[in-house]
Amino acid sequence: MTAFDLARAQFAFTVSFHFLFPAFSIGLASFLAVLEAQWLRTGSGVYANLYRYWLKIFAVVFGMGVVSGLVMSYQFGTNWSVFSDRAGPVIGPLMAYEVLTAFFLEAGFLGVMLFGITKVGRRLHFVATLAVAGGTFISAFWILSVNSWMQTPTGFEMAADGRFMPGPSWVAIIFNPSFPYRLVHTVLAAYLTTAFAVGGVGAWHLLRDAANPGARTMFSMAMWMAAIVAPLQIMAGDAHGINTLAWQPAKVMAMEGHFQSHPHGAPLILFGLPDQARQRVDYAVEVPKLSSLILKHDPDAPLGGLDRVPLADQPPVAIVFWAFRVMVGLGLAMAGLGLWSLVLRLRGRLHASPWLHRAAVAMGPAGFVAVLAGWVVTETGRQPYTVYGLLRTVHSVSPLAAPTVAISLAAFALVYFAVFGMGIVYLLKLMARPPQAHEATLDGIPIRSAGITPAPALDAPQPGAIGEHVA
Amino acid sequence: MTIPAGIDLTVIWAAIIGFAIVAYVVLDGFDLGIGILFPFIPAGPDRDTAMNSIAPVWDGNETWLVLGGGGLLAAFPLAYAIILPALYVPLITMLLGLVLRGVAFEFRWRDAGHRAWWDRAFALGSTLATFMQGAALGGLLQGVRVVGRGYAGGAWDWFSGFSMLTGISLVLGYALLGACWLNWKTAGSLQRRAVAHARRFGVLLLAAIGAVSLATLGLDADYAARWLALPNVLFTAQVPIATVITTALFYRSLSRGHEVQPFFWALALFGLCIAGLGISIWPDVVPMRVTIWQAAAPLRSQVFMLIGAGVMVPIILAYTGWAYWVFRGKVDGAGYH
Known part of the structure; x- marks a missing residue:
């Protein structure tokens, strides 16, 4: 090395x-x-x-x-x-x-x-x-x-x-241009991280003593946050992604695993194995045109791929691709848990649902993992530059x-x-x-x-x- | 942007960075010193009290070090880019030392079974961080190799007899500040022990100041010229004279049983050392290599930051003072931890 x-x-x-x-x-x-x-x-x-x-x-x-x-x-x-x-x-x-x-x-x-x-x-x-x-x-x-x-x-x-x-x-x-989006997305992420940590702790104690008033209160407050902030975060993330597409398209291409350009609507690759050397995704499971729908709000909108970016200017695709899927997967799971808690709350069973509490304990560290994964997406996706497009990381280092x-x-x-x-x-x-x-x-x-x-x-x-x- | 004639923002920024360094030494010196003294304080209530006397303020004190680093990057980016790689080994070691001691403040209370272990981490981290600060200063004073806009020397260039001497001197100095702080803020056996330490470290520091001063003159003809040539010498000679007088006043106040004054006399000694340092290197920011004007950030950066510093520094000093006021007086055995 x-x-x-x-x-x-x-x-x-x-x-x-x-x-x-x-x-x-x-x-x-x-x-x-x-x-x-x-x-x-x-x-x-x-x-x-x-x-x-x-x-x-x-x-x-x-x-x-x-x-x-x-x-x-x-x-x-x-x-x-x-x-x-x-x-x-x-x-x-x-x-x-x-x-x-x-x-x-x-x-x-x-x-x-x-x-x-x-x-x-x-x-x-x-x-x-x-x-x-x-x-x-x-x-x-x-x-x-x-x-x-x-x-x-x-x-x-x-x-x-x-x-x-x-x-x-x-x-x-x-x-x-990316600051307002990144600020909102990151601060909401910090709030969600705390909400799930607090919720996990509250749920852990509810499983042992459902009458503990401290545990009841903290769990309830945390689940309100999960139910409200997780959907907001998905919207903020979507807006941040569209902003990134405008300013750092290569990062979005790596997130999506788009090695090829798609002039008539790009598919959303759910999973697959990116192979950057051969510039393709193996075993891809795709939903046609969904990527264009998400990023351009139009299923037939053209989306460029990494075939337009010289290899030397591409970020490491596999890292960005996988980290992005970890982040999004956890974000959806958080929103799901928030919704579940809301349903049980409306039925008056928020504090009497051991399976919800077990799920909340399991999701306790989810925010930390999601935050790190998101950070990897944005920082690795900025490569090979420190100042995007202008100063290469390799030219930034100390002697x-x-x-x-x-x-x-x-x-x-x-x-x-x-x-x-x-x-x-x-x-x-x-x-x-x-x-x-x-x-x-x-x-x-x-x-x-x-x-x-x-x-x-x-x-x-x-x-x-x-x-x-x-x- | 128009700046009134005769106002040199680069000089103002050098003064602000200098102020941050003084504030750091004044504020973090004594709390690092308590870490250095920790092995000499018996485990139990006395150690707890010593720790409690700084627990509410150490974090704010250390922030001045962040301002020193961040301010250097902002106001003199070229100096930051040369000095930090040149002092890589001592600075990284200092940071690791500060990690060890910083977490010990909380961890020692969370784990009674390993408290002795965290106390050792606190002492080791504090001593290591202090020694490396002093060694880094020595490494900088003896001159670093610069080619173009970057550091061009090796990882161990800083390591020398001189930098070991400056490292040891700073450990002695901070230990003195820590002892004086404990004399002020504690009572009973801990205070008596602190006074004894203060007596010991006062002499040692004076000897160290003398040794470092003489060694500095020997480093480079430039330094000697700034101190010894006429007419400078008429002014610079006041510094060693004042150092001897201050030390005498420090001992007099200690033997009269004063609790607060010795701390300020010890700080005055540090003030004289920093003044001496200023005489040696002015107007360089990388001694003998780069002047403050060569390293200065562009005017727009200086003006933008000056607005922030002008508004914020007085506010910071006000609420920092208030925080010290809240925790005024002697720390009792139970402490506020």
């Missing part, structure tokens, strides 16, 4: 690990804000307890997101220094805005959110929760703007030495020797699997514990108060602040 391959492997590895955490924390921060708002509004103790329950999980997720994200902010320079030099004048300021408007906001209020429950008033604490939730969204805004600019670069001027310089309008750079990158990649793999592997074990341990009537705050020792508090009526309203132990 060359230093270039290793650098790509290292970036793919570290960004994939990193992306799991913000995908969860963006949704979880908003969920916590809703829980705290509901508690402030209704005074119902079940919300306060759920807030504390998920806050402990949020603390672990957020910590892992921060440290894995720090790695990303330096890797642009350590491993992609030519890209940084060339594109820095355009993307650097956007990333600086991310730090200034999002990272500081999250980090500054996180301490109060986690540990200040008994130190500030309940409204001020709610403000801290909102600030953290807002920060996660603002962060997504800027970094997805950067990513979208790399996919659909606009608003720049090319300097004589090959550097990308900002044009007169930053709006043209920030709101580049490093292969052994150096090989060792760093091995070190990242070792540390990440050990550290984040343990972190995921801790998350599962926290999730395996049923929500309590007197959920502890973020105390040093987890479940410290669980053993010593008597168990009164489970969802008794709690008069104290959200963080007070009510004995």
Whole structure:
């Protein structure tokens, strides 16, 4: 392997690990804000307890997101220094805005959110929760703007030495053509990821104790999200796909497995084995004209294929093709589960349907897999470029020797699997514990108060602040 | 775009990046220092208290490091593109160290059975990250090989006696800041132990500052000229004099039993070191190779970011100050964790 391959492997590895955490924390921060708002509004103790329950999980997720994200902010320079030099004048300021408007906001209020429950008033604490939730969204805004600019670069001027310089309008750079679609699609994905994780945890505890009020509430809230957001996400994904067809047709060709052009309506290939060397899909199972219907809203519309793209400019088709099918398949399954839950809810059986709960447990990790698959589609589909059509990935890499990158990649793999592997074990341990009537705050020792508090009526309203132990 | 004559945005941006570095050292130095001191604090309530004294603020502190990196990319992309590959090994090692210590804040509470293990990860990660920050600075000061617009040296060019010295010096310095922080924020046996550490690390740091200063003069005739030639020397000589005076004031305040002032005297020592660093390298951003003007982002990037920084930095300082205020005073045994 060359230093270039290793650098790509290292970036793919570290960004994939990193992306799991913000995908969860963006949704979880908003969920916590809703829980705290509901508690402030209704005074119902079940919300306060759920807030504390998920806050402990949020603390672990957020910590892992921060440290894995720090790695990303330096890797642009350590491993992609030519890209940084060339594109820095355009993307650097956007990333600086991310730090200034999002990272500081999250980090500054996180301490109060986690540990200040008994130190500030309940409204001020709610403000801290909102600030953290807002920060996660603002962060997504800027970094997805950067990513979208790399996919659909606009608003720049090319300097004589090959550097990308900002044009007169930053709006043209920030709101580049794919950004609005990618932002909506990714943020909805983060919400769905959280909804299915929360739903899976709720369902797990309902299977053991269908009367647990915390489990009932979180499962109900999660299934509302699934029923409403999953169909919205399918619509957003469709719009994003049409946008991609306009700006990055080769990516869509790879997603669809279209090696040939179809002047009279392109079929939708459900499954098959893409063979890029011979430029064909073996054993294809197709639905005639459906691809044209989806992408052009006209069954007979012509669609170009990779036969129009030189091999050197094609993305790796098999990876994009399969990742796309994983993402879409999971998206449809999510919408299906949401619909199922809606039907059972209308029949009043949401909390008394073990098969729904089992399905929800099985779908608990679905969001994470779908998010990663979607990320693979868009990033691998951008290849062989870092700045689409203008700067090749192979011309973006740092002048490093292969052994150096090989060792760093091995070190990242070792540390990440050990550290984040343990972190995921801790998350599962926290999730395996049923929500309590007197959920502890973020105390040093987890479940410290669980053993010593008597168990009164489970969802008794709690008069104290959200963080007070009510004995 | 018209910028009033006499205003050089590149200099302003150099000042902002400098400010981010100062803020980082001021804020993250003491919390890394607590990690460095961790092996010298007995397991049990004292360690828990030491950890609790920084748990609510470490994440915000570390964000200044992200601003330093991100700001360098945004304001001086060429410097970012040269420095980061040149310092690949120390920077990647620093990042891995920060991963280890960052997760330990939460993990040690989640797994009592492996708490000793995560405490070791916290100490190792903090020490490694600090040492590599210092070594990276040393590697940069001794000069990196540049051809065209890129780094042209090897992976281990940074490794030298000088960079080992700067690495060790920073470990001593952050340990001093950590000890002073514990003197301020804790009580009882932990505070007494912290004062003893502060006495020890104060002397060690002063010796390290002297060694690094002399070694820097020996690195390159350019550095020596900036410090020793007339009339510069009349100004630059104030820095070592002030360092000695500050150290004396630090010890006086420590022996009078002050709790807050020693921390600020220690910070003043760091301030003098950074001022000395500025004298050595100004106006280069890659020492002896690339000036701030050669590395600067185009005017449009500078203006756009200046608006953001101008609005946001005061707001950030305000709410960061508020967060520190919420957790003011001594950390009690139970802590707020």
